[in-house]
Amino acid sequence: MTVLTDVQRADSAHQGAAATGLPPPAVPTRARRNPAIRILAESADLALRNLLHLRRSPGLLISCLVEPVMYALLIGYVFGNSLGGPAYRSYMFGGLIAQTVAFTTTFTTVGLARDLEQGMVDRFRALPVSRVALLLGRTTSDLTTCVASVAVTTTCGFLMGWRPHTGPAEVAAGILLVLLFSFAMSWIGVFVALITPNTQVAGSLGLIWLFPATFISSGFVSGETLPGPLPTVADWNPITSLANALRQLFGNIPPPGFPVQHAWPAQHAVLYTAGCSVLLIAVFVTLSTWRYRTRTSR
Template sequence: MTSAALTPDSSAVAARPQGGVSWWFSDLWEMTLRNIRYLVRSPEMVLYSLLQPVLFILLFAYVFGGAIEVGGDYVQFLLPGIFVQMALYGSATGTTIGVAAEMRTGLMDRFRSMPMSRTAVLLGRTVSEVFRTVASLAVMVPIGLLMGFRFENGFLPALGGMLLLLLFGHAVSWLGAWIGLSVHSAQAAQAAGGVWVFPFVLISSAFVPTETMPGWLQVYAANSPMTTAVNALRALFTGGPAASDVLQTVAWSFGLIVVFGWLSMRKFESLTAR
């Protein structure tokens, strides 16, 4: 089924009373549901989103794990990094490609021509990516448990870590939205998404301790938002001081939302106004 078939019904949108908070939430709900339905009805996209992090778990745990010294069980070290990597790849690249494709086909122009909130169009896209992350976690967590991973710090810290992960994934999806609005095709969007995501993940504490990197690289790796998010999840899942990394991750997340949310909305308005 094409994305055009999943566009909100224009007569239903026009019939809703406009203005106010309830109108905005109604538009947001419609756009979020529309994007979730598109994901569900595109099984190849869902399969890719679920398969990629599983392959990373198996690859790093069983191929590279024996060669990486972390001072403890590598699976306990690895899984929080894989969770953040999964949220980053799914939310950022998924949003980038989806937004670019809809710009190319003219769907974004159609949304803008309808009597609906402008912010709900892009926000509905980024919120729907949270559900993709939840679906990936529903697959990855049981696999991690089978491999020996344990939430050693209790239920509430683990739940807090999952919520923090969803916030971070939502934040980077706004960066993905801005990139998707800035390129001219879905193919270019896929390439542009990989260009920054790949080094962003590898130059962090996701797979190896940052202390093993060259000194000049440690400065960036130890302070990147990716490392901060991974360290926060490790502390919440397996124990250790968490407050500093959690607060930094929250700050990074809201900073990304504010900056790239604003840039995305400006870009969206300028492109669809042409």
């Protein structure tokens, strides 16, 4: 039996199309047939689809861009003057970025829940598209949205007096750490969307767990000032470690008299944040793929 190469298949397809007058069918290349490359290509196509879909629902994007400004003004000026003034506003920037990244998770939750409710996922299931590619396309497109939110937050930080005091390598490392953590958080948003029945419940549930996770941390206050067992929770909260890691990488020191944490995650904030991000991705990619399979197989 003769084995045809991709080029020979393409030539045969074009010859057949010339005889019938129809456009030639698409012939997959060897790279496209590779499972890993195929998943990446399908994810890129779906991510582009999600970004183009924002033109029809700009309200979601506006909320992601307006909320960072509101939190920066409220926390930086309403509470900031009693916590250290300009020095506190510079120090809180790491916590503000961590909160922005955490809250953009709701964008993933609502977007995927809407696709599930409107039947878009069922349509994609009729196509030869990988389950992982469908979810990866969602998290990849929402990573772009997170970048926009972080850019707005950074602009607010500059206007409030924040400046990095380290070199370009440390700043670049901080940016990469934010992107990694954002990607991990978006997979939590995927799982929340898959376990909720509709968009309204997904939006509510997506915020219920974010508020305690964000504020029982050292994002804006020292965890040492929290009552009972909450300081320990704040010490090991990944949002705390992201805020501390950014402060270390950007060289932002705490205001005078501000209590400083000494737990292991605070002393190794960059390593702990990266480890937590990788662990969250591994756990929630597995859970989300399993839940997607069980939900769409009904």
